Amino acid sequence: MVEPQTTPPPLTPPLKGDGELPHAKSSSPLRVRGGGTRKTSSSEFLHPSLTRIWSWLAEIPDPEIPVISLIDLGIIRDVAWRGDTLEVTVTPTYSGCPATGIINLEIERTLVEPGIEKLELKRQLSPAWTTAWISAEGREKLTAYGIAPPQEGTAACAGALKPLTVSCPQCGSTKTERISQFGSTPCKAHYRCTECLEPFDYFKSI
Numbered sequence: 001m002v003e004p005q006t007t008p009p010p011l012t013p014p015l016k017g018d019g020e021l022p023h024a025k026s027s028s029p030l031r032v033r034g035g036g037t038r039k040t041s042s043s044e045f046l047h048p049s050l051t052r053i054w055s056w057l058a059e060i061p062d063p064e065i066p067v068i069s070l071i072d073l074g075i076i077r078d079v080a081w082r083g084d085t086l087e088v089t090v091t092p093t094y095s096g097c098p099a100t101g102i103i104n105l106e107i108e109r110t111l112v113e114p115g116i117e118k119l120e121l122k123r124q125l126s127p128a129w130t131t132a133w134i135s136a137e138g139r140e141k142l143t144a145y146g147i148a149p150p151q152e153g154t155a156a157c158a159g160a161l162k163p164l165t166v167s168c169p170q171c172g173s174t175k176t177e178r179i180s181q182f183g184s185t186p187c188k189a190h191y192r193c194t195e196c197l198e199p200f201d202y203f204k205s206i
């Protein structure tokens with residue numbers, strides 16, 4: 001369906017005769033009610049504290065498992081001001097994970113929005129990310145969400161070298177069996193609890 005075209009009102013006032021925008025010459029400071037000049041602490045605005053930046057980053061969900069944040073995942077390795085530039089060091093998770101690009105975009109969006117102008121995302125491949133970097137809070141969130149958190153010290157994708165005891169995130173039973181090496185993503189394996197019969201994903205340890 002095509003709406004009939006109506007002429008929209010002009011978005012900007014017509015140019016004055018001299019070709020300049022009407023407000024181009026106005027240099028009066030911004031005023032707030034009461035007559036005072038608006039005070040913005042520009043240094044705080046342009047140079048937020050690292051604590052604040054970490055708190056913003058903690059709001060970014062992992063694109064694959066949105067119940068945990070990038071901070072829970074442990075992939076943000078460092079945040080530092082270098083002059084006017086904010087450097088954020090990120091270690092990608094599984095190298096094959098397609099989420100890396102989305103993660104970078106999300107970090108940019110989250111930090112540019114509150115006013116950070118110069119941002120540099122650094123990719124750090126070594127040491128490689130391991131599931132051991134997932135925070136205790138992140139593990140609790142995973143279990144609450146129905147994903148068995150990774151068990152450290154177990155074989156990763158091979159998995160078959162020694163039998164792995166994975167606790168059911170629903171009932172806590174250790175009577176579980178692996179249905180498939182790959183769950184909803186390659187990072188996870190598919191399991192089933194033989195106690196409560198619920199299927200669930202196990203976040204593979206690497």
Ligand SMILES: [Zn+2]
Binds near residue numbers: 169173196
């Ligand atoms: Zn169960």
